[in-house]
Amino acid sequence: MRLDSLLRYAGFILAFAVLAIPFLGLPGLADIVFRTCTLAIIAISWNMMAGAGLISLGHSGFWGIGAYTAALCANHLGIAFLPSLFCGLISGALIGVGLALVTGRLRGIYFAIATLAMSEGFRIIAIMLPDLTGGAQGEYLKSTLFPGTQFVYIVASCGAVCAAAVSWLVSRSRYHYAFRAMRANEQAAQMVGINPMRYRLTIMALSGALASFAGAINVWNGGYLDPNVAFNLHTTLMAQIAPILGGIYTIAGPILGALAAMGLGEGTRLWLGQIEGVSLLIFGVTLVACVLYLPKGIYGGLERYYASRMRPVYGNRADLKDPKP
């Protein structure tokens, strides 16, 4: 059976499982599934942007904006759970569009640095406006609006499944080829009539929206928010580690990566948590090992394993061998 069809079946089973678990009443498992879903959503969002050659170091900016928009809508305007998620989504899309317009020509390392500056800028603004955002002391969500943990888990699972579907649709649309061309060489893409700005706007709006949705749903689960947490660089790095671990530029990559990263994170924390500093040390070592020995992630590993056992599935994937920018 071909690798991709196998993964597609696995994907459907996984989607079904993720949607079912919140109903099973196992709080521990449901919590881990929730965190995996939010990680998968932001990993998919980062992976989509990377697919168009835009490496972002500012995904915690989108996450934080989504979280703050949802929290402030709920607290100040009394907006309920689902509509506040929608506001978070829209705020992320607007920030994505804004970022695309502002960083019109930037590429590669310079685009990455601009996004890092954006995220850190948002953190400073959140700290310095205490009456709006609660400042550094943080902001608690009104508990009266709280919809119940199980409902939050279900919405998160649906969000993850939708994000996977969106990324699958994008890869099937004509956008996919424009993004691959832009990733390979933006000038060349321009010459063949792809207007990069239009595609950058769409991909950043979509990617921003997804990342902000993840932030918004997370703040509802946690109930507390402060600037250093909302715009924490750890979120940006987890958003990158998952696609790299799973297999960058592929559909299954971010999802496989989110599962692997969560398994690794929880594993090291639960077994080695008692000795201070060890859990994050193991995480760092695994990250280094993975970048060195699994450059194309688990998907690449699977592909090589399948290619060696069966006749080559199709020609060597030019898009996987990314030319030096």
Place this chain on the structure above:
Amino acid sequence: MNLLLQFLVDSILLGGLYTLMAIGFSLSFGVTRIINFAHGEFIMLGAYGAFWLFKIWGVDPLIAMPAIIVLGFATGWLVFNSLIKRVLAAPNINQILLTFGIGLVIQHIAVILWSGNSRSTTPEYALQALTLGEVFIPYGRLIGCAVAVALVALLIAWLKITEGGRAVRAVAQDEDAATLMGINVKAIYALSFAISSALGVATGVVVSFIITVTPFMGFPMLVKAVAIVIVGGLGSIFGMALGAFILAFTETAFAYYVPEGSGWSEGVAFVLIMVILIIRPHGLRGQAEA
């Protein structure tokens, strides 16, 4: 009350400190185009090196600096050849993640070995200041500035005069042409990475008596170094120093003259980055210049 004089003194001293933070980073970034996310951790290692020598044997940080520089050079060379060399051809994101992973590992080895407590070295000069009427100049920061000037001068001289320095500048500008000259580009990458690490630990030694030493002090300094290199332009040491002083003056101006400005000052650095990146995508002074 005229704050201007003290403002100028503080800005210049802070500019020297920021130059130190960015000098090592700008060399390795200018030559290899890799953002070394672990550079902050090398500064932290230098600071802990100075701290332990000071605490156990009472060695003054400045006297311990040469030995720590040699150690930093060797560690940098080792880290490059064993890890970073293998991702030179990989896409940017793999390089970013690899160096961040290395940073994470060094950080938490420090936590395990030396605990998360705040440390600092307190040699004589770190707690005294030269007072000229209203204005006072802390010796600690003055020495920091002097070391920064010395390191910048040494580096520029090395780049201009020596064979290796010329080769590094050639690789920074055109790798293929440099290969045609008979320059082994990977060896030059390793050399510039090792020198960058040596400068990093030297910065750590100086910083150990100016700001607080903790395992997590590295990352904020790296973010500052990135901002400085962007403002000052890529790979040119003089441009980097200019970027450092621009940032220092802006931040100190905010802290002195804007109410609650010190809170906003860090945001200023990021606004500067966005503005400059949009006007001149390769930084203020443009391409590589010695």
Place this chain on the structure above:
Amino acid sequence: MSELLALSNIHAGYGDSTVLQDLSITVNTGELVCLIGANGAGKSTTTRVLTGLLKPWQGEVRFEGSSIDNIEAHDRVNLGISLAPEGRRVFPSLSVNENLLLGSYAPRARSMRNSTLSEMYDLFPKLSLRRNQQAGSMSGGEQQMLAIARALMARPKLLVLDEPSLGLAPKIIIDVYQAIVQTAKQGVSILFVEQNVHAALSIAHRGYVLANGHITLAGSAAELRESKTVQESFLAPRRKRPEEALLGNKQITQAHNEVLK
């Protein structure tokens, strides 16, 4: 005349696209060989293969009789192969003198650095005037001269030039070619790659015609000038084009005869 350089059945390209198919050329010591071909025929790919910047998929590169396939690009200049690359690629913010010093970075050339340096300043008087000027601020012609001088600083046995006349005014082309002929007179064998067929054939002993990745014609400069394929595809018969003025130029033919002696 012993064989200096031999490329045999080279297959090479980038990613999926093949550029060179079964290409074989040789250069003997003391010879002036040209490789002419249209844009995109694979000329630059050939120079990248022989200097080691590009690993060929198949075929072998032999220099002075032994294979140099597994010798790294940066070690080949020490053997005596030096390239002035396409587009000159001098180090823009380094001074002329620094560019030349870098030319003799390889150990073999470093020992004779001072004598080679003064030779270069005699061969290219314009460069000695601009010794401390930044290479990036010089004109195209001067940069081409610097590129050739920088390549010669390595004291090569074989000098490879990649489109030396590209983008230069005709008058400057003459100076550049005079310098090439002058170098040939000092016993350096030269392989130069050109689109400017008239200029190439005017000073080359022997040449190859390259079209989409393989050699279509090989022979002495005279044979190539007379051959119909070269006439049709490269030389326009009727109108007197600037290159033709060059052909009739006494200085070039006179220098050419001297070399043949």
Place this chain on the structure above:
Amino acid sequence: MHQKHRHLLSISAFSAFTALLCLPVAHAQESFKIGVPASLSGRYVAYGVQAKNGVEQALAVWRSVRGDTVDGRKIELILSDTQSDNAITVSIVNDLVQSKKVNAMIGPDGSNVAAAAVPPWKKFAERPIWLMPGGSSTRIEKEVGPDPYFFHTYAWAYYYHINNTAVLKASLGSKKKVAFVYTDGAYGRAHIDDARRYVKEAGFDIVASELVREGASDFNSAIIKVRAARPDVLYTLMQTTDAVQFAKQVYTAKIGVPYLVGTAQAQLPEWQDAVGEAQNCWTGVTTWVTGLKLVADPREPKLFPSAADWETAWRARYNNKTPEFLEVGYYVSTILALLAVEQTKSVDREKIKAWLVTQDYKTPYASSSKFMPSEIALHQAFGTMVVFQQVKEGNKFVSKVVYPKELATAELQACKY
């Protein structure tokens, strides 16, 4: 019936029988589960280690005095690493409260992580008893509100300033000038409003109030403005890392302010070692400092020894490391929880709550462990704080207690330059 199936059937039947057998027995000895979320990696690792030490020392002392069980129950310690991350803290609290159903939760340590633990605990109707030996932010007190199962065994932010202003008023009299320097982080913001309120109430006037960025490389701009205002008191509100750099810069600047008032940092050995000479005449306020003249509790002399004996036992176990206030807080909270189960002979939270509200012991942490209502929260113990001053004796620095009167070992002195 296939041979294999019959075999399988018998095994499952037997195992079901044995499980039934021991079920009732297990019920009687249901273990006493203590959940301790602690930041054992990440930014607050220093606090997490102190939390772990405090709890482990309490269990060790309990085992040596009472044996391995409490009221015949096994003591089960569930120590989970929050990695100083809010999201992980939320899932740990969910796990402890819903899955593991702990009987008592002690911790978490850093202010931010403590704040994150409130919603997941509060939204669960069957929430366990929660003893919080850390976390001073009044934002947490507001969110917890008058919850019957929440016991705060550390001081809220305003207690710092009640005690500080009391000693300043006693020594300096009112109508003196005070200058504030506070960080824009959670710590500074949490304290500045209460500090201003109590300083004004005490009759001082505020001549400067400088905000500085957390983790800034240079605090000079604030120091210069404070020097210009010529205050009598420099009142600083910042966490240890910033406080180290700030103290050194104030010492170097020689601004001549007679009284240097801090919060908890001056008591920490970590801060004292880092700043060296610059710690001279800094005052600090905390729940505990070495050398307090606290006597042992008559009824439980071994569990609650005198402060001096407790410290010697601590130094013996942790190779002569000076204990810090967080460690003593965690020790006393754990012992109180164990005593509650032992005295009420149950792990039912209502009984434990009732007992905690009525108990009153003399502890090495403070003279009384009685819970009283604070401004919002119902149960606040160890609110009485100690103000001390770093004084140089010979070539060593010593913490001299200057407030409250009954524990004072010296008078508050002005700094001499």
